[in-house]
Each structure stands twice: as structure tokens, then as C-alpha cells.
Amino acid sequence: MMQRIKPFDHLILIIGALFLIAPVVMAFMSSTHSAIDIHSNGLYFTPGSDAVGTYGKVLTHRGGFTGDVTGMRMLMNSMIMGLGFAVGKIVLSMMAAYALVYFRFRFATLLFWMIFTTLLLPLEVRIMPSYQVMSTLGLLNSYTGLIVPLLASATGTFFFRQFFRSIPDEMLEAARIDGAGPYKFFIDILVPLSRTMMAAIFIIMFIYGWNQYLWPLLMTTDESFYTLMRGIKSILQVWIGSQIPDYNEAFALAVLAMIPPVAVVVIFQRMFIKGLTESDK
Amino acid sequence: MTDSPLRTTLPNGALLSRLRAWYSADTPNPAKRVQFDRPLTPWLFLLPQLAVVVIFFYWPSVQAVTSSFYIEDPFGFGSTFVGTENYTDALTSSQYASTAMFTAFFCVMVTGLSLGIGLLLAVKADKVIRGAATYKTLLISVYAIAPPVAGLIGMMFFDMHIGPLTDLAAFFGHDLRVGINYWDTAFALITISVWKQIPYNFIFFLSGLQSVPVSVREAALIDAQSGWRRFCDVTLPLLAPTAFFLLVINITYAMFDTFPIIDVVVKDKPANNPITLVYKVYLDGFKGNDIGGSSAQSVILMVVVAALTVLQFRFLERRVHYG
Amino acid sequence: MAHLSLRNVGKTYAGGNQPAVCGINIEIADGEFIVLVGPSGCGKSTLLRMVAGLETTTDGEIRIGERVVNTLDPAERDIAMVFQNYALYPHMTVRDNMAYGLKNRGASKATITERVNEASRMLELGPYLDRKPRALSGGQRQRVAMGRAIVRQPAAFLFDEPLSNLDAKLRVSMRMEIRKLQKRLGTTSLYVTHDQLEAMTLADRLVVLNQGKIEQIGAPLEIYRKPASTFVASFIGAPAMSLLDAFIENGAITLEGHVLAQIGNMAGPVTLGLRAEDLRIAKEGLPMMVEHVEELGAQRIVHGTIGAQTLAVIDTGEAAVQGAVRVAIDPDRLHLFDTTTGQRIESKRQTARELAL
Ligand SMILES: Nc1ncnc2c1ncn2[C@@H]1O[C@H](COP(=O)(O)OP(=O)(O)OP(=O)(O)O)[C@@H](O)[C@H]1O
Numbered sequence: 001m002m003q004r005i006k007p008f009d010h011l012i013l014i015i016g017a018l019f020l021i022a023p024v025v026m027a028f029m030s031s032t033h034s035a036i037d038i039h040s041n042g043l044y045f046t047p048g049s050d051a052v053g054t055y056g057k058v059l060t061h062r063g064g065f066t067g068d069v070t071g072m073r074m075l076m077n078s079m080i081m082g083l084g085f086a087v088g089k090i091v092l093s094m095m096a097a098y099a100l101v102y103f104r105f106r107f108a109t110l111l112f113w114m115i116f117t118t119l120l121l122p123l124e125v126r127i128m129p130s131y132q133v134m135s136t137l138g139l140l141n142s143y144t145g146l147i148v149p150l151l152a153s154a155t156g157t158f159f160f161r162q163f164f165r166s167i168p169d170e171m172l173e174a175a176r177i178d179g180a181g182p183y184k185f186f187i188d189i190l191v192p193l194s195r196t197m198m199a200a201i202f203i204i205m206f207i208y209g210w211n212q213y214l215w216p217l218l219m220t221t222d223e224s225f226y227t228l229m230r231g232i233k234s235i236l237q238v239w240i241g242s243q244i245p246d247y248n249e250a251f252a253l254a255v256l257a258m259i260p261p262v263a264v265v266v267i268f269q270r271m272f273i274k275g276l277t278e279s280d281k
Numbered sequence: 282m283t284d285s286p287l288r289t290t291l292p293n294g295a296l297l298s299r300l301r302a303w304y305s306a307d308t309p310n311p312a313k314r315v316q317f318d319r320p321l322t323p324w325l326f327l328l329p330q331l332a333v334v335v336i337f338f339y340w341p342s343v344q345a346v347t348s349s350f351y352i353e354d355p356f357g358f359g360s361t362f363v364g365t366e367n368y369t370d371a372l373t374s375s376q377y378a379s380t381a382m383f384t385a386f387f388c389v390m391v392t393g394l395s396l397g398i399g400l401l402l403a404v405k406a407d408k409v410i411r412g413a414a415t416y417k418t419l420l421i422s423v424y425a426i427a428p429p430v431a432g433l434i435g436m437m438f439f440d441m442h443i444g445p446l447t448d449l450a451a452f453f454g455h456d457l458r459v460g461i462n463y464w465d466t467a468f469a470l471i472t473i474s475v476w477k478q479i480p481y482n483f484i485f486f487l488s489g490l491q492s493v494p495v496s497v498r499e500a501a502l503i504d505a506q507s508g509w510r511r512f513c514d515v516t517l518p519l520l521a522p523t524a525f526f527l528l529v530i531n532i533t534y535a536m537f538d539t540f541p542i543i544d545v546v547v548k549d550k551p552a553n554n555p556i557t558l559v560y561k562v563y564l565d566g567f568k569g570n571d572i573g574g575s576s577a578q579s580v581i582l583m584v585v586v587a588a589l590t591v592l593q594f595r596f597l598e599r600r601v602h603y604g
Numbered sequence: 605m606a607h608l609s610l611r612n613v614g615k616t617y618a619g620g621n622q623p624a625v626c627g628i629n630i631e632i633a634d635g636e637f638i639v640l641v642g643p644s645g646c647g648k649s650t651l652l653r654m655v656a657g658l659e660t661t662t663d664g665e666i667r668i669g670e671r672v673v674n675t676l677d678p679a680e681r682d683i684a685m686v687f688q689n690y691a692l693y694p695h696m697t698v699r700d701n702m703a704y705g706l707k708n709r710g711a712s713k714a715t716i717t718e719r720v721n722e723a724s725r726m727l728e729l730g731p732y733l734d735r736k737p738r739a740l741s742g743g744q745r746q747r748v749a750m751g752r753a754i755v756r757q758p759a760a761f762l763f764d765e766p767l768s769n770l771d772a773k774l775r776v777s778m779r780m781e782i783r784k785l786q787k788r789l790g791t792t793s794l795y796v797t798h799d800q801l802e803a804m805t806l807a808d809r810l811v812v813l814n815q816g817k818i819e820q821i822g823a824p825l826e827i828y829r830k831p832a833s834t835f836v837a838s839f840i841g842a843p844a845m846s847l848l849d850a851f852i853e854n855g856a857i858t859l860e861g862h863v864l865a866q867i868g869n870m871a872g873p874v875t876l877g878l879r880a881e882d883l884r885i886a887k888e889g890l891p892m893m894v895e896h897v898e899e900l901g902a903q904r905i906v907h908g909t910i911g912a913q914t915l916a917v918i919d920t921g922e923a924a925v926q927g928a929v930r931v932a933i934d935p936d937r938l939h940l941f942d943t944t945t946g947q948r949i950e951s952k953r954q955t956a957r958e959l960a961l
């Protein structure tokens with residue numbers, strides 16, 4: 001296509017990219033300076049010399065109110081949260097979508113609407129009763145409590161249902177003639193056929209799980225279950241009243257919390273965009 | 282797909298037949314020509330999802346509705362049925378009204394700005410050839426940053442001691458006092474929320490633009506001389522479905538997903554700070570221990586967001602169909 | 605190997621107000637190649653899929669061998685099917701695609717290897733055994749689909765328009781390959797197509813379907829020579845048989861005022877069928893106005909009008925054909941059909957001639 005390249009277009013893109021990226025870069029650079037330097041000089045655009053110390057401290061120093069949660073621990077919890085959520089989502093929603101698309105059975109339509117009504121209401125609007133239910137079930141301060149309730153939204157199911165519907169009808173017909181029953185067909189044919197889709201969904205769900213804030217905030221009072229997001233909240237709470245807040249540590253924590261999801265997005269960019277734009281949520 | 286119970290108008294007597302369709306195994310429009318015909322196996326596959334949905338969605342949702350009709354004793358000694366009092370209290374309180382006003386303002390600002398900037402960047406990124414991939418990667422990477430992290434970084438930028446934006450405002454003669462001055466805080470909240478949401482809109486607009494067939498673009502190039510005309514007459518109508526979809530998503534984002542940003546910036550101290558309705562539900566419920574009032578607000582929000590999602594869902598089905 | 609029998613078979617889809625197929629009776633001998641042919645939507649696929657067990661049979665009885673299979677699962681019917689879009693498993697290699705059905709049936713490793721190798725030799729798929737279907741051409745995919753059917757050594761092959769996704773040339777060669785293979789294996793086959801040429805060349809017997817009912821069953825030539833109705837007459841053979849409004853008066857067939865032949869004691873209007881190849885451009889005969897000529901190389905198809913009615917004639921002559929010409933008609937090769945029912949009318953003259961042969 002013939003079109004003149006205008007410097008103006010690049011200018012806007014550069015401004016846009018700067019607006020988005022500069023804060024991230026400054027957060028990273030500032031995390032490598034000492035708190036006192038930041039306090040007196042403001043944020044930095046250049047690397048400093050305190051990176052090893054700050055990150056070492058954030059990762060290994062026992063902090064928090066009870067003094068026994070390290071950055072490592074929070075990193076691990078975030079990882080469990082991201083992976084657990086992504087895996088759980090894929091397993092649950094693939095199975096449910098399989099039943100809804102490939103079976104003829106009573107109440108199928110009712111169940112379909114029961115499951116898809118969950119798309120109507122985000123967790124935030126029923127946060128209080130959800131909390132009460134969790135405490136009734138004794139699931140506060142547990143990985144199950146952190147992950148499983150978040151699986152109640154049917155986004156993944158909706159997506160897999162769309163995907164399964166797009167698979168040619170003949171695939172099942174051929175498999176049935178080849179003697180495959182419902183379990184064989186699922187394991188031998190459907191799961192391998194869905195590999196790319198699973199990967200795309202996995203990326204999105206991993207980021208979603210990793211980035212959860214409100215739910216971990218409510219579910220965890222025991223600091224050994226803190227995720228990085230929860231850690232950010234508590235590091236800000238500690239600030240209040242301190243002379244020179246630990247800016248550097250806050251930035252380091254923010255950087256740690258950003259790296260895995262950003263890396264995943266950048267590395268798997270194409271798959272991520274495909275998953276995002278085709279699953280629609 | 283057409284037999285959605287979300288359809289608002291039902292012809293007379295259709296309700297019964299629809300109920301029957303929910304029960305019957307013979308759906309008018311089965312997803313596959315051939316399906317497995319087993320009575321039990323599908324339930325086995327559905328069981329995990331159903332269990333999660335019932336326990337963690339329906340149970341709390343029902344509880345939200347019931348407790349919205351009660352006033353709970355703050356010390357946990359029983360509760361009293363009060364009818365719709367919680368609702369009238371909420372709807373007539375001036376605090377609720379001002380929060381609702383701010384939420385609306387916030388939604389409009391965040392949605393408008395992040396859609397506008399996202400679209401602008403997508404159109405430009407679609408045009409350039411050199412460096413397109415780099416711009417794309419840079420712009421997209423911010424998507425993955427969690428809202429609380431965005432809130433934290435934003436906080437630093439608006440910090441009264443070290444924040445470069447505070448310095449910038451001071452340069453223009455304004456004393457920016459985020460967390461203390463209502464509108465300053467609002468400004469910070471909107472800026473951070475927009476910053477976080479631009480990449481999402483950018484991704485969708487860009488893939489919308491890139492799915493416009495080359496032949497259509499070339500035809501437009503021939504038919505319309507000015508780039509602006511071309512954009513208004515050809516590109517924009519083609520992007521309309523994406524834009525509509527994003528509009529709903531962005532409103533939902535502004536209403537709910539900005540919770541962490543508000544929490545980080547306002548830090549439980551709403552004293553003289555703007556908050557959104559969702560944040561008020563949280564504050565009244567968890568900090569104020571007003572479970573009934575909080576639940577009533579939840580239910581009101583549920584109605585609003587359900588209406589929004591129905592809109593989106595119907596649209597989504599169409600989109601998936603024709604897209 | 606087995607014979608197949610369909611007795612009074614019918615199907616009404618749930619929600620459909622009239623049957624998609626009904627009253628189908630076909631007896632298929634062991635090793636026979638039967639082609640179901642008919643226009644789009646006439647119920648060919650429905651019938652085939654009922655035999656496969658992919659659709660329920662709402663009426664009648666289907667037997668494969670001695671077993672009534674109406675309620676059996678597709679896998680239990682001992683049939684193999686080749687789909688129009690091949691329906692190969694995209695994530696499996698050619699070898700695994702062919703082996704999958706055997707594996708599910710618990711065949712031993714040795715048997716699987718042996719059968720897959722044999723099938724791939726027959727279909728010349730050896731070099732592609734470890735490729736995924738994505739990396740194959742359309743014709744090769746088609747052969748893999750065939751291979752998947754062959755390795756199973758089923759009682760019957762079912763084909764649903766297996767060649768319609770191939771280009772014209774490949775279609776012709778694959779057609780011959782399928783026929784050769786079937787002869788060699790001797791497996792009873794049921795083949796669906798809407799292409800009458802494919803039907804003619806492949807079939808031992810043709811079943812012509814129209815709106816869910818059988819119009820005619822018979823060997824290709826028999827159907828070609830003696831179409832049972834105007835529907836069959838216009839569907840089988842290319843160019844299509846010209847159907848003209850004629851009249852019988854005083855025992856003579858009259859077309860646009862010209863007497864064509866004498867016939868027994870009938871009277872009234874008839875539909876007259878004329879095959880293009882039974883007509884000649886000649887010095888004598890019916891006057892025709894040439895409208896349009898299709899050159900095919902070895903011959904040409906001349907389209908023209910007699911009175912207000914259109915007619916196609918095959919001409920092999922060298923001279924250009926245009927304007928007013930005359931068309932000679934062999935009176936033995938006339939087809940007569942009832943004007944209202946469309947059914948064939950056997951003229952005495954023709955029967956007498958055939959008896960003499
Ligand atoms: N699942 C179904 N539900 C209802 N009616 C159907 C269904 N499948 C097919 N039909 C109808 O049954 C009739 C026969 O369809 P069938 O697919 O057997 O036609 P066909 O002869 O194979 O046509 P084609 O050459 O186009 O493949 C058609 O009128 C079709 O509309």
C-alpha cells in the first residue's frame with residue numbers, strides 16, 4: 001500500500017509510548033537508588049548503585065507486621081495464584097464447555113444459562129457475602145480460598161464453547177466411527193486440538209490471577225499467604241508516620257510484581273493478542 | 282443463539298415453551314449435528330464448574346440480596362428485618378448521591394480518554410511501517426501491569442515530596458495535593474486509570490484496524506483524498522463494533538477494576554477524597570460494618586452492571602457470529 | 605464384507621414437518637458399488653448418515669449383513685466413512701490417523717502396523733506417513749481419508765461426496781482409483797454424489813433420489829437408456845435431455861406440427877425427451893434455428909429452437925453450423941413421458957424393437 005510516512009505519526013507514537021513506558025522505567029531506575037537519595041532528589045531516570053542491596057533486602061528480609069514474610073514468599077504466592085488460577089480455569093472451563101457443546105442431555109439449556117449468568121456480575125459487587133461464605137467454609141487463609149472462588153466466572157467456558165463450536169462437526173463423527181467414546185474423544189482429539197487456544201487463555205488467565213488484588217486482600221490475614229499485590233498494600237501502610245518512607249523498596253516490590261506478567265506478554269505477544277481479542281474478556 | 286432468555290420482549294405464551302426448552306434435551310439449535318447421547322457423562326464434566334458457580338456465585342449473590350433487607354448487629358448478635366430501609370437509606374443519602382455522581386464523572390472521563398488515546402495510537406501504529414513492532418510491544422507491555430502496581434507508581438509520581446508531576450504542577454503555579462484536595466485526587470485517579478487502560482484499547486483497535494481488508498483500504502485511498510475524511514467515512518464505521526464493545530468494557534473497568542488504584546491512592550481514608558460506588562460498598566461493609574447497607578448498595582450495583590453486561594453479551598454473541 | 609439392506613427407511617428431523625427421506629427400499633449385494641445421486645437437498649447425505657449411525661432412523665429397518673443396526677452406535681456397525689472435508693485429525697500424523705480406529709478397537713500393534721503399511725502401499729502414501737495432514741495436498745489428504753477407511757477392513761464403505769473438494773482433473777483420476785481399489789478389496793460401498801458423471805462412471809447400480817424418494821434404481825446404462833421419469837431424464841446425461849411438449853394424434857407423435865414417428869393407439873399431449881447425441885444435423889428433418897454453439901473440440905453442442913421450444917444437438921461435422929438447419933431424429937430413440945406425472949410411457953414400437961434384439 002502506498003502511503004507517505006509522516007514524521008507527525010511517529011511523533012504521536014513516541015509521545016504515547018513515552019507516556020506509557022516512562023513511569024515504568026522511572027520506577028525501575030529509582031528502585032536502584034537509596035531511599036534517602038530519592039527523598040532528596042526525586043525520581044531517577046538513570047540507574048543507581050543500590051540495586052543489589054535493595055532487591056536482596058526486599059526478597060529475603062522478613063517484613064510485614066508479624067515480621068515473617070519475605071519477598072520470595074510473596075513472589076511464590078503470586079506464582080501459585082497465577083498458575084493455579086490459569087490451570088484451574090482451563091480445566092474447569094474446558095470440561096464444562098465440552099459437556100455443553102458435545103452432549104445432548106436434559107437441562108442443558110438451563111445449565112448453560114446458569115453458568116453464563118456469572119458473566120453478569122463481577123466479584124466486586126458481591127464481595128461482602130463472598131467473604132462471609134468463605135469464612136463459613138473455613139477457607140480464609142488458604143490457597144483454595146484464594147484461587148477457587150475466582151474460578152466462578154464463566155469467561156473461559158464461554159471462550160472454549162465458541163472454540164468448540166467452530167471445530168467441524170465431522171471431527172466428532174469421524175471419531176465416533178473410529179470407535180472413540182466421550183472420554184477418548186476429549187483426551188485424544190479435543191484437548192490436542194485446543195492446544196493453541198489453551199496457551200492463549202493460559203497467558204491471559206495467568207496475568208489475571210497474578211494481578212488479583214481485592215480478593216487476596218480480604219482472604220488473607222496470615223502473612224504467609226500474602227501475594228506481591230497484598231505486599232504493596234502493606235508496604236504503603238507501613239509508610240504512614242515514617243520519616244523517610246522506603247521508596248526504593250516500594251519500587252523494587254512494584255518491579256518484582258510487574259516483571260513476570262510483562263515478560264509473559266512481551267514474549268508471547270502474538271498468542272496473547274490472539275487470545276485476548278478472540279476471547280473478548 | 283437466538284433463544285437467549287435475555288431477550289427483553291417475549292411473545293405471549295412463549296415463556297412456557299421456553300421453560301420447557303430449558304428442561305428438554307432437544308434444543309432447537311444444537312451446537313453439533315451429532316452429539317453424545319449419555320444422560321450422566323455430561324454432568325460429570327460439568328460438575329466442577331457447577332460446584333464452583335453454585336458455591337461461590339449463587340450462594341453469595343443470594344446472600345447479598347437477603348442481607349440487604351436486614352440490619353445486622355455490629356457485634357454479631359442477630360439481625361433485624363427492615364424491609365427496603367437499607368435501599369431507601371442508601372438512595373436518599375447525600376453521600377451516596379455524591380459518590381454516584383463522582384462514579385459517573387469518573388467513568389465518562391476514564392472511558393472517553395482511554396478510548397480516545399487508544400484509538401489515536403492504534404491509528405498511527407497502523408499507519409507506520411518502520412518501527413511498528415517496537416511501538417506495539419512498548420504500548421502493549423503496560424497492559425500486564427497490575428492496577429495496584431499502577432496505583433503505587435502513580436502515587437509516587439503524585440507524591441508531595443518526590444513526585445515529578447507535583448513539581449510540574451508547581452511550575453504552572455498549582456499546588457497539587459493528592460490525597461488531601463478532592464479534585465487533585467480525582468485528577469490523579471483518572472490519570473492513573475487512563476494510563477493503565479490505554480494498552481487494552483490500543484490492542485483491540487489495532488487488531489480491528491488490521492482486520493480491515495487491504496482492498497477496502499485501497500478503495501478508500503482512491504475515493505477519499507484527505508486522510509481525515511478517509512478516517513471518518515471508512516475507518517470509523519468499520520471500527521464501530523470494536524468501539525462499542527470496548528465502550529462497555531471500559532465502563533465496567535472504570536466502575537470495578539479501578540478498585541485497587543483507588544485503594545492505593547486513597548488508602549482507606551475517604552475523608553475528603555473521591556471514591557467510586559464499589560469502593561463505598563467495600564468501605565461500608567468491611568470498615569463500617571454496615572452489612573445491610575453495603576449489601577443493598579451491592580444489589581443496586583448488580584442491577585446496573587447486569588444491565589450493562591446484557592447489552593454487551595447480546596452484542597458479543599452477534600460479534601462472535603459474524604466476526 | 606456384507607450385503608446391506610434398507611427396508612422402508614425414512615427419516616423426519618426433529619422439528620421438520622415433512623420427512624427428509626421416506627420409503628427407501630434398497631437391497632445391496634455383497635461387494636456392490638452403489639451410488640446415491642440427486643440434486644442438493646434431496647436427502648442423500650441423510651440416508652448415508654443413517655446407514656453410518658450418525659443420524660437416528662425414524663422409520664424402517666437397516667441391516668448390515670444379518671444384523672439390524674438401527675439402534676447401534678456408529679462404531680458398532682462395522683462401517684467406515686469418507687467425508688467431504690476428509691475430517692482428518694489435524695494433530696495426528698498420517699500414520700496415527702489411519703491407526704486410530706484400529707487402536708480404539710484393541711487391535712494388536714503388529715496388526716496395526718501391517719494394515720497401515722498395506723494401505724499406504726496401495727494408496728502410495730508411504731513417503732507421507734509421518735507428516736501431519738496440514739502438510740499434504742488436497743489429493744493426498746483424500747487418500748489418507750481413504751486409507752483410514754481401508755485399514756479397518758469394514759463391512760461397508762460409506763462415501764459422502766469425497767471428491768468434491770478436489771479440482772476437476774484430480775477428481776477424474778481419484779474417481780478411477782477409488783473404483784479400482786473397491787474392485788480389488790471387494791467391499792460393499794455406498795457413495796453419495798451430486799455429480800451425475802461421477803455417478804455414471806463409478807456405480808454398479810445407481811439410485812436416483814428426488815425430494816427424499818427414490819426415482820429410479822438401476823445400472824447406469826439402463827438408467828441412461830430408459831429414464832423412469834422426466835426428473836431422471838434431465839438429471840442423468842450431459843447435456844441434459846431436451847424435454848419438449850409434443851402431441852399424439854391419430855397414432856402419430858407430432859412436434860410443432862411435424863410428425864416424428866408412428867406409435868400405437870394413444871392420444872393427447874406428451875412430453876417428448878430427446879438426447880442430444882441421438883440427434884444429427886442433416887439435410888432432411890425438423891427445421892431448427894441455431895442460437896448458440898458450444899465447441900468442445902471433438903464435438904460441438906448446438907443449441908437451437910424448434911418453434912418456441914429449445915433443443916440441444918450434438919454435431920461432429922466440420923462445417924460451421926448457423927442459421928436455419930435441419931435435425932434428423934432416430935424414431936427408435938424417442939423417450940415419452942406423461943405430461944402430468946412425468947412418468948415414462950413405454951411406446952409399443954420401442955418395446956417391440958427391444959424384444960427383437
Ligand atoms: N439436522 C437437520 N435438521 C433438519 N433438517 C435437516 C437437517 N439436515 C438436513 N436437513 C434437511 O434434510 C434435507 C436433506 O438434506 P441432506 O443433507 O441429506 O441433502 P443432500 O442430498 O446431502 O444435499 P447436498 O447435495 O447439498 O449435500 C434437506 O432439505 C435439509 O434441509
Ligand SMILES: [Mg+2]
Pocket residue numbers: 648649650
Ligand atoms: Mg450432502
